[in-house]
Amino acid sequence: MNSQVDFPLSREAQRLKRSMMRQLIAVTARPDIISFAGGLPAPELLPVEAWSECSQRVLKDEGAKALQYGPPFPPLQAALAELMQARGVAVEPDQVFITSGCQQGLHIAGRLLMDADSAVVLDQYVFPGVRQAFGGFDRDLREVPTHVERGFDLDALEEATSPQRGPAPRAIINVPDFHNPLGTSLSEEARVRLVALARERNLALVEDDPYGLLRFSGEALLPLVGRAPERTIYLGSFSKLVAPALRTGWMIAPAGLTEESVDLESSAWIQRSLADFLHAGRLEPHLAQVRTTYRQRRDRMTTALETHFPASARFSRPQGGMFIWVELDDHYDTLALLPEVVEAGVAYIPGAAFSSEGGHNTMRLNFSNASPERIDEGMAILGQALRERMPA
Amino acid sequence: MNSQVDFPLSREAQRLKRSMMRQLIAVTARPDIISFAGGLPAPELLPVEAWSECSQRVLKDEGAKALQYGPPFPPLQAALAELMQARGVAVEPDQVFITSGCQQGLHIAGRLLMDADSAVVLDQYVFPGVRQAFGGFDRDLREVPTHVERGFDLDALEEATSPQRGPAPRAIINVPDFHNPLGTSLSEEARVRLVALARERNLALVEDDPYGLLRFSGEALLPLVGRAPERTIYLGSFSKLVAPALRTGWMIAPAGLTEESVDLESSAWIQRSLADFLHAGRLEPHLAQVRTTYRQRRDRMTTALETHFPASARFSRPQGGMFIWVELDDHYDTLALLPEVVEAGVAYIPGAAFSSEGGHNTMRLNFSNASPERIDEGMAILGQALRERMPA
Numbered sequence: 001m002n003s004q005v006d007f008p009l010s011r012e013a014q015r016l017k018r019s020m021m022r023q024l025i026a027v028t029a030r031p032d033i034i035s036f037a038g039g040l041p042a043p044e045l046l047p048v049e050a051w052s053e054c055s056q057r058v059l060k061d062e063g064a065k066a067l068q069y070g071p072p073f074p075p076l077q078a079a080l081a082e083l084m085q086a087r088g089v090a091v092e093p094d095q096v097f098i099t100s101g102c103q104q105g106l107h108i109a110g111r112l113l114m115d116a117d118s119a120v121v122l123d124q125y126v127f128p129g130v131r132q133a134f135g136g137f138d139r140d141l142r143e144v145p146t147h148v149e150r151g152f153d154l155d156a157l158e159e160a161t162s163p164q165r166g167p168a169p170r171a172i173i174n175v176p177d178f179h180n181p182l183g184t185s186l187s188e189e190a191r192v193r194l195v196a197l198a199r200e201r202n203l204a205l206v207e208d209d210p211y212g213l214l215r216f217s218g219e220a221l222l223p224l225v226g227r228a229p230e231r232t233i234y235l236g237s238f239s240k241l242v243a244p245a246l247r248t249g250w251m252i253a254p255a256g257l258t259e260e261s262v263d264l265e266s267s268a269w270i271q272r273s274l275a276d277f278l279h280a281g282r283l284e285p286h287l288a289q290v291r292t293t294y295r296q297r298r299d300r301m302t303t304a305l306e307t308h309f310p311a312s313a314r315f316s317r318p319q320g321g322m323f324i325w326v327e328l329d330d331h332y333d334t335l336a337l338l339p340e341v342v343e344a345g346v347a348y349i350p351g352a353a354f355s356s357e358g359g360h361n362t363m364r365l366n367f368s369n370a371s372p373e374r375i376d377e378g379m380a381i382l383g384q385a386l387r388e389r390m391p392a
Numbered sequence: 393m394n395s396q397v398d399f400p401l402s403r404e405a406q407r408l409k410r411s412m413m414r415q416l417i418a419v420t421a422r423p424d425i426i427s428f429a430g431g432l433p434a435p436e437l438l439p440v441e442a443w444s445e446c447s448q449r450v451l452k453d454e455g456a457k458a459l460q461y462g463p464p465f466p467p468l469q470a471a472l473a474e475l476m477q478a479r480g481v482a483v484e485p486d487q488v489f490i491t492s493g494c495q496q497g498l499h500i501a502g503r504l505l506m507d508a509d510s511a512v513v514l515d516q517y518v519f520p521g522v523r524q525a526f527g528g529f530d531r532d533l534r535e536v537p538t539h540v541e542r543g544f545d546l547d548a549l550e551e552a553t554s555p556q557r558g559p560a561p562r563a564i565i566n567v568p569d570f571h572n573p574l575g576t577s578l579s580e581e582a583r584v585r586l587v588a589l590a591r592e593r594n595l596a597l598v599e600d601d602p603y604g605l606l607r608f609s610g611e612a613l614l615p616l617v618g619r620a621p622e623r624t625i626y627l628g629s630f631s632k633l634v635a636p637a638l639r640t641g642w643m644i645a646p647a648g649l650t651e652e653s654v655d656l657e658s659s660a661w662i663q664r665s666l667a668d669f670l671h672a673g674r675l676e677p678h679l680a681q682v683r684t685t686y687r688q689r690r691d692r693m694t695t696a697l698e699t700h701f702p703a704s705a706r707f708s709r710p711q712g713g714m715f716i717w718v719e720l721d722d723h724y725d726t727l728a729l730l731p732e733v734v735e736a737g738v739a740y741i742p743g744a745a746f747s748s749e750g751g752h753n754t755m756r757l758n759f760s761n762a763s764p765e766r767i768d769e770g771m772a773i774l775g776q777a778l779r780e781r782m783p784a
Contacts, residue, residue, distance in 0.1 A: 005648050007596045007623050008562055013504040013649075026463070043456040051459065052451045059444045064435040067443065067635035071418070100492060100639070103657070107499075112405040116508035116529045137508045137529070170400055204399045231399050243459035245661040247492070247639065256397045257405075265495070269637040 012136045024349055027342065034378035036365040037347040039180065039240075039322055042293055043369070046243050047277075047286050054276040058269060070268030072098050079278035080236070080250050087212070089226035089234075091252055098266040101249040102210050105235035106133035109171070109206050112233070112257065114139060119169040121160050121203075123152060125325075125354040125362075127180050130173055130208070142169060143356065148314045148327050151184035154193050161201050171204040171233075172197075176224055178211040178321025181354045181364035185319055188221055195228045203231070210237040210249075211321035213287060216295035218319035230254050238274065240322070241287065246270050294322070294368050300375045301367040308383025310390055322368040325351070331391060332361045341385050346378040404528040416741055419734065426770035428757040429739040431572065431632075431714055434685055435761070438635050439669075439678055446668040450661060462660030464490050471670035472628070472642050479604070481618035481626075483644055490658040493641040494602050497627035498525035501563070501598050504625070504649065506531060511561040513552050513595075515544060517717075517746040517754075519572045522565055522600070534561060535748065540706045540719050543576035546585055553593050563596040563625075564589075568616055570603040570713025573746045573756035577711060580613055587620045595623070602629040602641075603713035605679060608687035610711035622646050630666065632714070633679065638662050686714070686760050692767045693759040700775025702782055714760040717743070723783060724753045733777050738770040 024037055058066050077093040084091045099105045110133040114120065119140035122130055135141055142160040145153045152174065161169055172194065176186040186194065198205050207224040225234035229252075237249035248270050277283065301324055305315050309326070316325045328334070334350040341347070351362025370378065416429055450458050469485040476483045491497045502525040506512065511532035514522055527533050534552040537545045544566065553561055564586065568578040578586065590597050599616040617626035621644075629641035640662050669675065693716060697707050701718070708717045720726070726742040733739070743754025759767065 005622075005646050007594050008505075008560070009649075010503065010505055010507050010510070010562075012507075038461070040460055043460065046456040046459040048451055048455050048459060052448060055451075056444060056448060059440055059447075063440050064438040067438040067440060067637045068432055068435065069430070069631075069636040101657075111402065111528075113400075113402055115402050115404075118402070136503075168400070170402075202399050230397075239461075244461040244657075245459045245659040247657070247659045247662075254397050257401075265493075265636075265639070267637040267639045270639075 024338070024347070024353065027347070033342065033345055033347050034370055034374045034381075035347045036367070036370065036378060036382075037349050038369060039366055040369040041240055041244065042290070042297075045286075045290055045293060047282070050277065050282050050286070051243065051273070054280070054282075055269065055273040058272045058276060062272060066269040066272055068268055070098075070266045070271055072096075072266070073268065073271040073275055075279065076271045076275040079275055083213075083278070083283075084225075084252070087220065087226070088222045089229075089252075091225075091229075095252055095255060097251040097253070098271060099235070099249045099251050100247045100266065101239055102208055102235045102237045103129045103133070105233075105237075105249060105251045106130060106206070106208065108251065109233045109235070110134045113170040113204055113206075119167055120171050120173060121157065121169045122173045123179070123182070125181055125351060125359060126173070127208075128354065131356070134173065140166070140169075141356070146182055146184070148182070148316055148325060149184060150190070151179055151182055151186055152190065152194070154190055157194070158197060161197060161203065168201055169203060171206050173206040173208065174224070175208045175211070176221075177209060178214060178318050178323070180211070180321070181323055181349070181351070182325045183316035183318035183321060183323045184325070185218070185221070191221060191224065191227065195224060198228060198231055205232040207232055207234045209235060210240050212236070213241055214291060214294060214322070215320035216291040216298070225252055233257070241283065242274070242277065246274065248274060291320075294320070297367040297370070297372060297375060298324070300372045301365060301379060304376060304379030304383070308379050308387075310386055313386075322366055324365045324367060326363045326365060328361045328363075328386065329391075330361055332386065332389065334361065334363045337385065337389070341382055344381050344385065346381045348382070416730070416739070416745065419739070425734065425737055425739050426762055426766045426773075427739045428759070428762065428770060428774075429741050430761060431758055432761040433632055433636065434682070434689075437678075437682055437685060439674070442669065442674050442678070443635065443665070446672070446674075447661065447665040450664045450668060454664060458661040458664055460660055462490075462658045462663055464488075464658070465660065465663040465667055467671065468663045468667040471667055475605075475670070475675075476617075476644065479612065479618070480614045481621075481644075483617075483621075487644055487647060489643040489645070490663060491627070491641045491643050492639045492658065493631055494600055494627045494629045495521045495525070497625075497629075497641060497643045498522060498598070498600065500643065501625045501627070502526045505562040505596055505598075511559055512563050512565060513549065513561045514565045515571070515574070517573055517743060517751060518565070519600075520746065523748070526565065532558070532561075533748070538574055538576070540574070540708050540717060541576060542582070543571055543574055543578055544582065544586070546582055549586070550589060553589060553595065560593060561595060563598050565598040565600065566616070567600045567603070568613070569601060570606065570710050570715070572603070572713070573715055573741070573743070574717045575708035575710035575713060575715045576717070577610075577613070583613060583616065583619065587616060590620060590623055597624040599624050599626045601627060602632050604628070605633055606683060606686060606714070607712035608683040608690070617644055625649070633675065634666070634669065638666065640666060683712075686712070689759040689762070689764060689767060690716070692764045693757060693771060696768055696771030696775070700771050700779075702778055705778075714758055716757045716759060718755045718757060720753045720755075720778065721783075722753055724778070724781065726753060726755045729777065729781070733774055736773050736777065738773045740774070
């Protein structure tokens with residue numbers, strides 16, 4: 001911690017360092033860099049025109065009402081319940097809570113589930129916000145090894161929740177569709193087993209689902225909240241579906257938990273504009289375009305991985321979302337390599353940024369933000385840097 | 393807690409009940425009710441036109457950039473540093489962090505300052521979000537009695553921070569200007585003593601300041617962050633200054649604390665639109681109008697208190713902000729009275745909603761949201777209900 005502050009801070013603040021990921025994304029935001037680092041939607045697909053129309057109509061027609069405090073807006077709740085129903089999840093509109101996105105949802109879930117000494121189960125590699133929301137104090141974060149193509153190791157998961165491991169954890173946190181950073185999805189069999197385990201051990205499931213609607217190949221599987229609604233806290237977000245700047249998401253939780261949970265305050269204006277956007281049927285055509293584009297970019301990146309990377313590299317083959325996970329041979333150090341490839345004009349996130357320890361030979365590659373040509377160009381540079389460092 | 397949830401929850405969640413205030417505000421949102429309950433800006437002054445222009449210009453001129461993820465936007469940080477400088481607070485733009493409002497700021501401050509068993513000092517009556525952000529676990533919330541005209545009892549404050557009371561608290565939380573719910577402001581003498589005490593005991597100060605720029609009478613006093621920048625976490629908000637639906641505020645904290653503090657993510661679009669609004673000089677004329685209107689309404693409510701309420705009622709005389717605090721004779725029960733006066737067409741918040749215990753004979757009255765005529769009308773109804781219940 002910085003020595004300029006001399007009054008006492010929490011132990012958590014003393015441990016805090018500015019997240020590696022945030023630092024890296026800042027470094028790599030230079031426009032001359034081909035960045036596979038961030039998790040940004042394709043800029044050319046952001047619905048600027050449509051959003052301008054919806055947000056202006058709301059201000060024009062509803063005036064001051066749109067600028068006041070915003071309790072949950074029933075037409076938006078209804079549209080979200082419909083969106084979930086289309087994925088096979090039956091939910092009543094008043095069970096849908098409006099959040100400022102998945103990160104706020106994770107913090108609320110952490111508050112509802114975790115005491116100062118509770119345990120929780122999560123993947124070995126997670127979005128850093130998960131540790132922020134569930135860690136700290138004397139909490140026990142039980143990390144489960146992950147597989148580059150399947151995600152969660154379910155045998156290890158079973159072991160991590162067993163009474164031999166100590167007090168029962170409060171929840172299993174997961175991203176069943178297009179995991180960040182892994183890009184993996186849980187199979188039907190894995191979902192069934194995960195839900196059975198949660199029931200057997202009486203744990204909550206936290207389903208973090210910012211990418212679920214970005215499926216561009218393979219078969220859609222029922223989300224966990226559709227399988228175990230009595231114990232699932234589901235978190236959705238418009239950041240990847242419409243635009244990050246809306247700062248709006250939603251939460252579905254067992255009846256009785258949300259009712260009394262937490263006072264949420266969302267923008268009346270954004271809620272009304274989103275309801276307008278959804279009711280006018282603007283989401284589906286927009287998502288269709290996004291999915292087509294992301295599939296092309298994933299294909300391009302996968303081909304480039306096969307062409308340019310060392311043959312020993314293992315990587316995930318996501319059916320949606322934004323990220324591919326790469327595991328290189330053990331002698332690679334992706335954190336040490338990064339400054340050199342940034343110098344050469346390319347960036348990624350070293351896997352260590354998602355891990356409490358380990359992951360030195362892994363990286364997360366984002367395929368949504370760069371054009372196919374830039375993907376080719378960047379992957380060739382990256383592949384060359386890796387091949388130059390292959391053992392003789 | 394609701395019996396539908398059978399998996400284990402945190403102790404905090406088990407204690408949670410939907411906040412009394414939120415329930416009351418929902419009940420009293422009926423348009424036929426004259427509501428002194430909420431904390432809503434005057435709807436007719438919300439800058440719908442100006443905001444529409446700024447937000448559209450940004451979408452039109454900056455396109456996709458406005459809809460992506462939003463790191464702190466330097467022109468907004470610069471405008472906020474200027475705004476603080478006009479109040480006598482010297483601050484560098486890069487020390488200004490953009491938040492989603494004071495509530496997020498309180499949560500961040502809680503995370504930076506509080507361990508699971510830390511103590512903190514606060515007013516006897518506080519906005520419920522303060523207890524949400526700093527309470528829970530085994531924390532010791534030391535409540536200091538408040539005076540209806542002066543706020544904090546500083547002798548009691550000194551006692552609450554003394555070594556005899558146990559481990560040193562981590563911070564003193566306060567609203568120096570136009571306290572919610574009390575309407576009081578700290579005098580120059582009180583500010584000097586508060587800062588000296590924080591230095592002597594080496595505590596942080598959390599300065600919650602959503603109303604400071606809404607001063608309509610009396611002399612502006614230097615905020616705490618201008619007196620003890622080395623130990624003050626200052627929280628500002630646009631909710632009352634421009635519009636609640638922007639969900640945007642700012643935080644100033646000692647260098648070294650903010651740098652590494654917490655990853656904040658704010659809407660690029662709203663940040664750019666606000667920067668536009670501020671740089672175009674739209675804030676000051678807007679605030680001038682708000683102040684004039686709120687002063688008239690405070691005067692109207694104060695006169696009505698003197699005319700209609702029992703002579704024994706004590707009340708604060710705010711020099712700004714939105715709220716008047718009323719202390720009635722001990723035999724009144726404002727919680728029990730509320731349903732009856734709602735029936736008669738008026739609403740307020742019973743003081744107990746801001747207190748962990750006590751306050752049965754107190755109420756918070758909001759004067760910003762209703763027209764002068766509705767204030768007269770509502771206060772007459774309320775006064776009559778109180779006089780009917782005077783002891784014979």
